[in-house]
Amino acid sequence: MLKKMTTLLFAFAMVAGIVAPTKTLAREETDHGVVQKIYKDASDSLSSWKKDQEVELQNKKTAGDYIQKRQDELKKSEARLKLEKANLEMAEVDLKTEEAKLKAEEAKNPKDEEAIEKLKTSVEKKKKDIEKLKISIENHEKSIERIKKDIVGVQGEIDEINKKINRIEGEIARASKVVNSINAAKEEAKKKGGAFVSLTSPSNRTFTYHIDANLVNKTGWEKINGRKYHFSPGGVMDTKWFEYKGSKYYLNTDGHAETGWARIDGKMYWFNSDGRMETGLRKIAGKVYNFGRDGVLR
Known part of the structure; x- marks a missing residue:
């Protein structure tokens, strides 16, 4: 796309370049269509720049929509992470409570093997649940970091798109100035x-x-x-x-x-x-x- 833009700009430069003022008229040569050529070149360039502008604006919108989607995902992931950390805290409290019960039961009724075994099973289950929560929390944290990096990367792409748009708008302004100047002169020529x-x-x-x-x-x-x-x-x-x-x-x-x-x-x-x-x-x-x-x- 940038190569195309450069070509268009160079084309206009070539058109403008052939009309450099001469100090001596060597022969009776004429070119009555130079302004027409410049006008056509500027008009064609303006149309092309505007199309490029539409493309980049659409690219910016697509990237912006994607960032919004990822930001929504980020909010949900952060909410889930917060919930799981809260669940982990409660699970660790429950584990300590269950371990205290087991210790008390072993001290009070060492021969009640069934009750002790039941408490041991409960303690082991809570430990496994806690490990699962820790793994889930770690995965969510990694996912959140990936989303954040993704957002930063796409934001960088938007920054580059904005630079392109600014350059395109500059070219549109220059081409528009040429077209508008010639149009204004054309209207004046009709009257005068x-x-x-x-x-x-x-x-x-x-x-x-x-x-x-x-x-x-x-x-x-x-x-x-x-x-x-x-x-x-x-x-x-x-x-x-x-x-x-x-x-x-x-x-x-x-x-x-x-x-x-x-x-x-x-x-x-x-x-x-x-x-x-x-x-x-x-x-x-x-x-x-x-x-x-x-x-x-x-």
């Missing part, structure tokens, strides 16, 4: 024609996509709400410095291409209305500025 969705891979990397109501993700350059964005061939929104067809762009933390003046890492740059970084001498608002080959204002 498109929506951003950010997903975190098992390696804890976050990728942002822009999807339509059919979960088809954008690739390449897109203009959204009047701003330019670029999405890698895998559909991931690019950020920071980006080079395309010989021109450099700076995609802000929210993904849109900078235009106009921008301070980046303490240095001033100028980007034209298309988002391309300017170099050399440029006239801006009536003034001439000099930008180095790296775009930095001199």
Whole structure:
């Protein structure tokens, strides 16, 4: 079962792994179905994890029922043991009484062989009964120890099941987060024609996509709400410095291409209305500025 779970997790990691953002678009390749693949993988994983959860919960219930049964047996065995110990105490008192009678009879009527023999027989019987009680008590004590060990062993199994359930619940939460995030973005896309969705891979990397109501993700350059964005061939929104067809762009933390003046890492740059970084001498608002080959204002 754990092997199956690991495989499912690895499958999702592979899906998420193919959409790592690229800094340079080498060729016009597109993959408009990455979000659909991630959604299907997460949905399938969620369904599988929930089935595994049901199995483990049933295993836990079965083990719990078994422990309850053994605990009931333990109570009965302890009650019987207590009763037999009480019977043993009474039997030992009776034996002493009978031995006292025998001693008195032998002293008082040594010639009454019949009465003496009868008392001797009674004493021997009581001794045998006491031995049987002692053996029974010993057996009950051993049985009680076995039951206790059995309960501890099964409780250990329940502890392991609980650990599995906790791990499964963690996977369910992660898969649910992916499914719910995409579903929410899908509903927003229906209303607005498109929506951003950010997903975190098992390696804890976050990728942002822009999807339509059919979960088809954008690739390449897109203009959204009047701003330019670029999405890698895998559909991931690019950020920071980006080079395309010989021109450099700076995609802000929210993904849109900078235009106009921008301070980046303490240095001033100028980007034209298309988002391309300017170099050399440029006239801006009536003034001439000099930008180095790296775009930095001199």
